[in-house]
Amino acid sequence: MERIPILRMGNYLLVTIQVDMHDKLALTLQDDLTNRITEVNAKGVLIDISSLEIVDSFIGRTLANIASMAKVLDAETVVVGMQPAVAITLVELGMSLPGIRTALNVESGMEYLRETVTGHEESDEDDGDSTED
Amino acid sequence: MRTTGTVQKTETVPIQSSSDVVVVRQRVRAWTTDMKFSLVEQTKIITAASELGRNTLEHGGGGKMELSLVVNGARQGIQLCFSDQGPGIADIAQALKDGYSTGQGMGLGLSGSKRLMNEFEIDSKPGVGTSITAIRWK
Ligand SMILES: Nc1ncnc2c1ncn2[C@@H]1O[C@H](COP(=O)(O)OP(=O)(O)OP(=O)(O)O)[C@@H](O)[C@H]1O
Ligand SMILES: [Mg+2]
Numbered sequence: 209m210e211r212i213p214i215l216r217m218g219n220y221l222l223v224t225i226q227v228d229m230h231d232k233l234a235l236t237l238q239d240d241l242t243n244r245i246t247e248v249n250a251k252g253v254l255i256d257i258s259s260l261e262i263v264d265s266f267i268g269r270t271l272a273n274i275a276s277m278a279k280v281l282d283a284e285t286v287v288v289g290m291q292p293a294v295a296i297t298l299v300e301l302g303m304s305l306p307g308i309r310t311a312l313n314v315e316s317g318m319e320y321l322r323e324t325v326t327g328h329e330e331s332d333e334d335d336g337d338s339t340e341d
Numbered sequence: 342m343r344t345t346g347t348v349q350k351t352e353t354v355p356i357q358s359s360s361d362v363v364v365v366r367q368r369v370r371a372w373t374t375d376m377k378f379s380l381v382e383q384t385k386i387i388t389a390a391s392e393l394g395r396n397t398l399e400h401g402g403g404g405k406m407e408l409s410l411v412v413n414g415a416r417q418g419i420q421l422c423f424s425d426q427g428p429g430i431a432d433i434a435q436a437l438k439d440g441y442s443t444g445q446g447m448g449l450g451l452s453g454s455k456r457l458m459n460e461f462e463i464d465s466k467p468g469v470g471t472s473i474t475a476i477r478w479k
Contacts, residue, residue, distance in 0.1 A: 228366060230359040231395070262366065262384055264391040265449045293384040301388060301453035302439055 212237045214244050219251040220321060221283075226259045234270045241274055245281045252321035253278050256314055258289025268303045275308050284324045285309065288317035345460060345476060346411030346418060356394055356423075357403045365394040365406050372408055372419055378479060386419060386477050389454035393423045393473055396450050400443075401425025401471055411476060418459070418478040426470040433463050 210233055215222040221244055223237070241253060255271065257263065263271075275285040288311045298305065311317035354368050355361060369390040373383040390406065397404040404425030411420045430436045437455065442448035455461040458475040465471040 228363050230363045232359050261370065262388045262391060264388050264395075265447055265453065266391075266395060269447060291384075293381045296381055297384045297388045297457065300385065300456050301392075302449045302456070303447070303453070 209236070211240065214240060216244070216248055216250070219249075219325065220318075221245065221248070221250045221253045222256070223254070224256040224259070228261070229267065231266055234267060238270055238274050238277070242277050242281070245278055245283050250281075250283050251325040253283055253285040254314065254317050254321060255285065255287045256289050256317075257287060257294075258291065258313075260291070260294065263290070263294050263298055263303075265301065265303060268298065268305055272305060272308055279307075284321055286311050286317040286320050288312065288314055346413035346416070346420070348420070349410040349412055351410075352408045354406045354408070355403075356397045356405055356425075359395075359398065362391060362394045362398060366391050368406075368408060369419075369421065372410075376410070376417065376419060376479065378419075378477075382477065382479075385457040386421075389457040389475060389477075390421055392450035392454040393421065393475070396473075397423045397425045397427075397471075401427030403427075404470075413478075416478050418476045420474065420476045421458075422472065422474045424470065424472040429467040429469055429471055430463065430465040431467050433465060437463075 212223060212225060221241065244250065271287055278285045286309045290310060309320065311320055352368065354365050356365060366387050369387050370383065373386050378386065394406055402425060404423065407422040409420040411418045435441055437452050439452045440448045454475065458477050460476040462474045
């Protein structure tokens with residue numbers, strides 16, 4: 209079955225959406241991500257949508273669902289790289305993407321996750337180094 | 342729709358599955374690129390097509406999209422016509438309200454795609470089907 213790959217980097221999960229997803233593929237991603245968050249006890253999820261040419265109400269709703277499910281599982285989500293034309297269109301469509309944290313690019317998205325996640329990260333067995341500076 | 346332009350060229354895309362909705366987006370992308378719409382306009386038209394195509398599939402039980410190049414004097418536009426033989430829309434005004442959905446949706450598809458296009462007409466009869474025609478002029 210067709211799937212969008214989910215990469216793990218320490219406490220984070222990274223997804224780059226590179227295809228024009230049909231609705232079923234988007235729902236599979238939503239399920240896969242939720243499972244992976246629990247499996248690896250992820251604290252942050254970064255979704256790169258810079259290759260997406262449009263975000264319609266279905267994709268928007270899927271991103272919002274992912275973010276709220278991640279939240280319940282104690283993980284932060286950030287959506288990065290939305291193209292300006294996509295953002296303009298989403299507003300006119302009437303979607304404000306409530307509850308979704310966005311960032312301009314992967315770097316600032318990762319920075320956001322690091323800041324938010326280290327804030328409530330007390331004791332992590334497998335992670336010796338402190339990312340504070 | 343009271344014809345607002347002369348139809349110059351057409352293409353029909355069947356809509357029977359969620360991957361057909363992807364094809365709808367790809368064909369509209371190809372047409373709007375050929376017609377040299379700006380990137381923002383292309384994005385708006387494709388997004389509207391995606392919403393209407395999904396409605397044809399989910400609410401109309403499948404159908405088709407007919408793409409046309411319409412010309413009115415010096416103006417050129419793209420016309421999207423989605424039709425199905427599904428249950429129809431009993432109350433069109435209500436269906437067009439932001440946030441109205443008979444399913445799990447956010448109810449933005451119809452009202453939102455109307456905002457994204459210049460002309461928008463719904464022709465629907467309960468038990469017979471729905472046909473939605475939308476135009477965006479250049
Ligand atoms: N082709 C159609 N045939 C029958 N009913 C339709 C059709 N298109 C839209 N509708 C009706 O109009 C309502 C509003 O459509 P709209 O696209 O705005 O919302 P939605 O599809 O329910 O949710 P969303 O598009 O936000 O995911 C639908 O819930 C449905 O009842
Ligand atoms: Mg809809």
